[in-house]
Amino acid sequence: MKSFPIIVLGVLIGLTAGLGLYTFVYAKGYSYLTNNPQACTNCHVMQEYYDAWEKSGHRAVAVCNDCHTPHNLVGKYLTKTENGFFHSLAFTSGRFPDNITIRERDYQVTESTCRSCHSAITLAIAGPHNTKTISCIRCHFDVGHSAAGFVMSDRTSPSEKPDDERF
């Protein structure tokens, strides 16, 4: 009879794992490991950003991840993990503003990816030390997904910081 608890345990763990696996598949969890921009529209709140991106110039050269995750493997998956967790939390709890605001950290990630692809121009503007006193997306806010744009959160307020602290 000593094996009975082990069977119960096995059933429970198996049940949990099975349920977890089903949920993962049902929620298209695997899609988040890819680079496919449609993964972001699994949540319908991202649909309008996706629609706007589809009509933007960047559509031909960059997907969501190219602008919203750093251009190195570790940084990319760290950012994906962190945003994935907080996006799921926000969408599950429903606690997020209707016009989604960008966080300071993500604003900086996006800023850095502009500078990564367009370095020829940005280096010419910012100089060899890349002082980062100018923000690309402060003026070119509509390049990625124009109609939906992006909204700064209260903590993303370049106007409140001295120039040399920005970005």
Next chain:
Amino acid sequence: MTNGSDTSRYRRLLVTTIAFAALAAIAIAALLVNIFEHKQEARNPFYRVVELNDTIDDPAIWGKDFPMQYDLYLRTVDQERTRYGGSEALPHSPTQADPRTVVSRSKLEQDDRLKEMWAGYAFSLDYREKRGHAYMLEDQTFTGRQQAKPPGTCLNCHASMVVTYNKLGNGDIFKGFETVNHMPYVEARKLVKHPVACIDCHDPSTMQLRITRPAFIEGMRALKASQGIPNYDVNKQATRQEMRAFICGQCHVTYYFRGAEKRLTFPWSKGLKLEQIVAHENEDKVTEWSHAETGAPMMKARHPEFETWNQGIHARSGVACADCHMPYIREGGLKISDHNVRSPLLNINRACQTCHRWPEQEIKDRVEEIQTRFYDTRNIALNALMDLIHDIKAAKGAGASDEQLAAARDLQRKAQFYLDFLISENSMGFHADQYAVKSLAEAINFCREGQLTLRRNIDVKRAGVKPLSPALLSQVRPTR
């Protein structure tokens, strides 16, 4: 011994693992259901459970078909304050004449100048901070201005009128409108039950926006005629986006009661700008009361949000009232317009950040800067008006004739209308900031001109001295 302790540890471990596994299963199941619900809400969940028609004015019945919109509509009971607008709930001990238990603050008690400005008119009796749509009928029924025995016309904007107009006019809203205008307010009040409701803005079969107020239909026709468009029919010719502003323009406008039949009239036959409105009212010889202190023939301006918005940058950019005051709100996977009509400052993310991507605090600061500048200019203008009123009063007391006072009185009439127009306007200058401050500058100028006119007409004649000189000009007090 060791064996027993091993067994109990094994048991404890087993129980703990089972508990954790069970909790994990519960959490995953809950998440699964949540994801399922999110997938479901992306579909359109509209069910028509009640057949609506033009005889149903009770918003609760419409609310059965549109529960989300109705739920938001009910929230206009919330009393919230912004820096310069809104109101908070003040307790009120009910009396027979006024059974309200909650009211808003009196604006007259906060600023004596308003009382003096409206001396001799009902607005000097009671004038309060604004409350939400839910209170419009109650606040009108029990305002102190009821002492002035207003006509039934007032209900046009303070009650749901479609059913009443249709009933009294046998299906003709214009006839019904005329009948209500003729009645005393207390009589007409018995014919209505609800504040503005679904039926006043929406067609019951298609939910399309529609104009239901005759005064707006007539006002727009006159306005369009002045622009060379004859026989304009707002319900047929307005675009959907125009409708999202016109709906509000049925009531958030200045007006007067025309003639003995007390016909609600919008003074738009020459345009929507202040000088055009004054020209219309002068041509129609509108005089609503005689100023108690100066005897000037006065006209009253009222909450001209629609006209003022029309002069501003948002109107020019095609942004309608509803875009900021009823912005889209996410309800599950649906976007509906927020029927909790309120100040955008209470809802900056939805109202402003759809277009303006600056942080909320930055947007709020910008708006309040505009409003503070307007408020300061408004105070200068109110002081100028008080100076003119006091001068006319003094001259009158010293025995000046009507003829000698006529020019100054006329300038008071005009200056006060300009000032009243912008004070009654419910955005503290925001709807058209430069237009608002420019108009205040004109009002200040009219007041000072009036004072100068008096000195020209009276001092010169009486004392035979003091022609206009720099010394005399300095006697015109700048501000208090």
